[in-house]
Amino acid sequence: MSLPTISEILQSSRAPTLSLEFYPPKDALGFGVLGSSIERMRPVHPDFVTGTYGAGGSTRDNSFAVWELLGRMGFTPVVAHLTCVGAARSDLLAQIDRIYDAGIRNIMALRGDPPRGEACFVPPEDGLAHAADLVALIKSRHPDICCGVAGYPETHPESRSPEEDIHFLKQKVEAGAQFINTQLFFDNRVFFRFEKACREAGITVPILPGLMPAASPTQLRRSVELSCATIPQDLVDGLENAPTSAMAREFGMQWLVDQIDGLIAGGAAGVHLYILNQAKTILDPNLAACLARWRAPSPVKSNIQPERTCI
Numbered sequence: 001m002s003l004p005t006i007s008e009i010l011q012s013s014r015a016p017t018l019s020l021e022f023y024p025p026k027d028a029l030g031f032g033v034l035g036s037s038i039e040r041m042r043p044v045h046p047d048f049v050t051g052t053y054g055a056g057g058s059t060r061d062n063s064f065a066v067w068e069l070l071g072r073m074g075f076t077p078v079v080a081h082l083t084c085v086g087a088a089r090s091d092l093l094a095q096i097d098r099i100y101d102a103g104i105r106n107i108m109a110l111r112g113d114p115p116r117g118e119a120c121f122v123p124p125e126d127g128l129a130h131a132a133d134l135v136a137l138i139k140s141r142h143p144d145i146c147c148g149v150a151g152y153p154e155t156h157p158e159s160r161s162p163e164e165d166i167h168f169l170k171q172k173v174e175a176g177a178q179f180i181n182t183q184l185f186f187d188n189r190v191f192f193r194f195e196k197a198c199r200e201a202g203i204t205v206p207i208l209p210g211l212m213p214a215a216s217p218t219q220l221r222r223s224v225e226l227s228c229a230t231i232p233q234d235l236v237d238g239l240e241n242a243p244t245s246a247m248a249r250e251f252g253m254q255w256l257v258d259q260i261d262g263l264i265a266g267g268a269a270g271v272h273l274y275i276l277n278q279a280k281t282i283l284d285p286n287l288a289a290c291l292a293r294w295r296a297p298s299p300v301k302s303n304i305q306p307e308r309t310c311i
């Protein structure tokens with residue numbers, strides 16, 4: 001039995017969707033820990049999950065291992081992330097075929113970042129310069145693969161203006177992308193402004209807001225370094241002034257819950273959570289109660305498929 005694609009899920013879902021992002025651990029020990037975490041997360045029944053893609057050779061094999069693990073443990077459908085970094089067109093085609101042969105029918109098509117210390121992304125010889133080119137390559141190779149792409153509510157750092165960034169986002173959709181997952185943000189107003197600008201520019205595909213819980217000032221700073229998201233002063237103050245680390249964590253979780261409630265009330269198609277492989281985040285009672293407020297009751301939503309051809 002084949003699974004629905006993300007596009008089909010987004011079109012047919014009566015409630016906003018919940019998706020979770022995972023990243024590949026470095027070693028066998030990390031995979032063991034991740035397996036136990038996924039086991040604990042089973043009751044959550046995300047509508048779909050995504051697994052990120054690393055820059056190096058062994059990291060890439062670990063990405064395949066994560067997608068396989070998620071599928072094996074019933075967290076499906078799986079979205080495989082793929083980047084253009086360090087790959088000629090022929091390498092990318094080989095990776096796309098490998099993903100397809102593994103039964104995966106959803107790819108998050110990304111350009112990837114320049115290597116640390118370099119300001120510009122320089123495609124390798126016969127490689128691709130932009131994510132839109134990767135979307136086109138994937139769709140020409142396997143038209144039945146559903147492609148997602150990245151969107152930046154606070155504008156991609158290399159862009160000259162929000163308008164230019166949205167113009168290039170539209171090119172990704174015109175190349176065949178069927179949904180957009182956003183970079184993380186901590187202020188819903190930036191998402192709603194971005195969504196409005198996308199709609200005014202003629203982008204009609206679903207836009208899923210990406211959110212990350214802020215558990216401590218250190219973790220917040222690290223995630224902001226990677227994402228360039230603006231941090232509201234109230235969030236910084238709340239985390240820094242919390243008397244204990246447990247209370248800081250609680251404050252960060254409440255911030256996330258308020259963001260989710262506000263996004264759903266504002267009509268978001270779903271939420272995509274960067275949970276950093278942590279079961280304790282998604283199982284937090286406050287977050288669980290928030291998700292239960294707007295998600296459909298779950299028996300039919302169980303994604304565990306006894307016989308699968310796709311993950």
Ligand code: FAD
Pocket residue numbers: 051052053054055081082083108109110111112113114129130131132149150151156157158159164165166168169172181182183184210
């Ligand atoms: P693009 O869409 O190609 O855009 C990059 C920049 O180029 C933007 O400034 C854009 O406006 C501009 N641009 C686009 N097209 C053109 C054009 N034709 N001419 C001129 N300029 C253009 N990285 C990983 O390594 N692995 C992952 O798994 C991963 N997952 C991610 C998931 C999400 C949801 C997000 C938001 C990011 C993720 N990233 C990941 C990071 C991503 O690779 C970087 O943000 C990267 O810098 C840009 O990738 P992109 O796909 O948005 O690129």
